Amino acid sequence: MKRVDVVVIGAGAAGLFCAAQAGQRGARVLLVDHAEKVAEKIRISGGGRCNFTNRDATPAQFHSRNPHFCRSALARYTAQDFIALVQRHRIPFHEKHRGQLFCDESSQDVIDLLLRECDDGRVEHWQPCAVSAVRARADAGVTGARFEVDTARGPVEARSVVVATGGLPVPKIGATDFGLRLARQFGHAIVEPRPALVPLVFDAATWAPFVDLSGVSLEVEISAGTGRQRARFVEDLLFTHRGLSGPAVLQASSYWQPGEALQIAFAPGTDWPGTLQRAKATSRRQLGNELATHLPQRLAQAWLARGGLPEERTMPEVADKPLRQLAESLSAWHVAPTGTEGWKKAEVMAGGVDTREIDSRTMESRRAPGLHFIGEVMDVTGWLGGYNFQWAWASGYACAEALAAERARDAQTAA
Numbered sequence: 001m002k003r004v005d006v007v008v009i010g011a012g013a014a015g016l017f018c019a020a021q022a023g024q025r026g027a028r029v030l031l032v033d034h035a036e037k038v039a040e041k042i043r044i045s046g047g048g049r050c051n052f053t054n055r056d057a058t059p060a061q062f063h064s065r066n067p068h069f070c071r072s073a074l075a076r077y078t079a080q081d082f083i084a085l086v087q088r089h090r091i092p093f094h095e096k097h098r099g100q101l102f103c104d105e106s107s108q109d110v111i112d113l114l115l116r117e118c119d120d121g122r123v124e125h126w127q128p129c130a131v132s133a134v135r136a137r138a139d140a141g142v143t144g145a146r147f148e149v150d151t152a153r154g155p156v157e158a159r160s161v162v163v164a165t166g167g168l169p170v171p172k173i174g175a176t177d178f179g180l181r182l183a184r185q186f187g188h189a190i191v192e193p194r195p196a197l198v199p200l201v202f203d204a205a206t207w208a209p210f211v212d213l214s215g216v217s218l219e220v221e222i223s224a225g226t227g228r229q230r231a232r233f234v235e236d237l238l239f240t241h242r243g244l245s246g247p248a249v250l251q252a253s254s255y256w257q258p259g260e261a262l263q264i265a266f267a268p269g270t271d272w273p274g275t276l277q278r279a280k281a282t283s284r285r286q287l288g289n290e291l292a293t294h295l296p297q298r299l300a301q302a303w304l305a306r307g308g309l310p311e312e313r314t315m316p317e318v319a320d321k322p323l324r325q326l327a328e329s330l331s332a333w334h335v336a337p338t339g340t341e342g343w344k345k346a347e348v349m350a351g352g353v354d355t356r357e358i359d360s361r362t363m364e365s366r367r368a369p370g371l372h373f374i375g376e377v378m379d380v381t382g383w384l385g386g387y388n389f390q391w392a393w394a395s396g397y398a399c400a401e402a403l404a405a406e407r408a409r410d411a412q413t414a415a
Helices: 013-022 038-046 072-074 079-088 108-120 178-185 204-213 248-252 270-280 287-291 297-306 320-330 386-415
Strands: 002-009 031-032 053-054 094-099 102-104 124-126 131-136 149-151 154-163 190-196 217-224 231-238 241-246 262-266 331-333 349-355 369-373
Touching: 002 013, 002 149, 002 331, 002 386, 013 131, 013 154, 013 386, 031 072, 038 053, 038 108, 053 386, 072 386, 079 108, 079 124, 079 241, 094 108, 108 131, 131 178, 154 386, 178 190, 178 349, 178 369, 204 297, 217 248, 231 248, 231 331, 241 248, 248 262, 270 320, 287 297
Parallel strands: 002 031, 002 154, 031 124, 154 369
Antiparallel strands: 053 102, 094 102, 131 149, 149 154, 190 349, 217 231, 217 262, 231 241, 262 331
């Protein structure tokens, strides 16, 4: 039977990075993944250029039922640390928008970086190789191996197991619930998983007035969620045939709950009541043309039709009451989605393994010593814009440090 210090299950961003870091610190690491291709989610991310971190990442851009959990790992391995690694590997990159960093050429550059780091750590990599079972050993005190892992290439004994299986989005590239099932097996609670960073959809009747707006995009201020979990973003919104998408809606989707309404303000920063009243007093334009100076023309026309306002009426001809109602609707459009586009379109999973049962410094289970969870499988979800990759690097690094420290203690005890 093969024996190693650590089995890392999942060769995505978190798994590759953790395996590399642990291996470079002296641990004997076996990295196992069932998929045919390595790091396929990295490959397709960022339009094929991998938004590998965000220069401004802080705990404020992450949400969880245990909101302080991410602080320790993010403080110990920062965006600047990963940027330095990218620079050391001479990968050209650029900042696209609000701290979002992308490869100049291809996501493959980040995958190659991670594979080289694994080589430097002498990580053994079995892929494709499915894991069918993980069992705790009763004789760990005698053998030192706390787990037995059944794989398609045979059983493996390990002192530690790291679950880096990711979330449920994009099942066509191999996403499964294996990590969640494994967590349950060892007694962990699961925060109900749901698609996040995902477009939102509406029932056909509600959306009928907006179907023809598909492709229209504009900047909005959007709010979603309730209480402490309420968030506000200023980003671009995109109308689709079925609902709303674009960065604004993807961000809001992580906080939105079924049955809740979104609040959307068009042209954020615009004082709509004052703007429309001043136009009424000074402009001879038709209402539709006036509104089109602030909004895309198709949206302006649809919005007036929705409110029963004739776009050809000149500004002085518009009565004060309907003008106030128009201003209110543009300042705070309340609209309730009926659902999301689901796992096939989601970028990440919200929910996952409850972090209240995991040590935030080591990523180790409080229920099963030697069992660790890193990356997306846990109930930690970052905003759109490189934050989820930064969580993969930070949680993987924290775990690798803990694994190396434990190995050093074992070696000292044996000596």
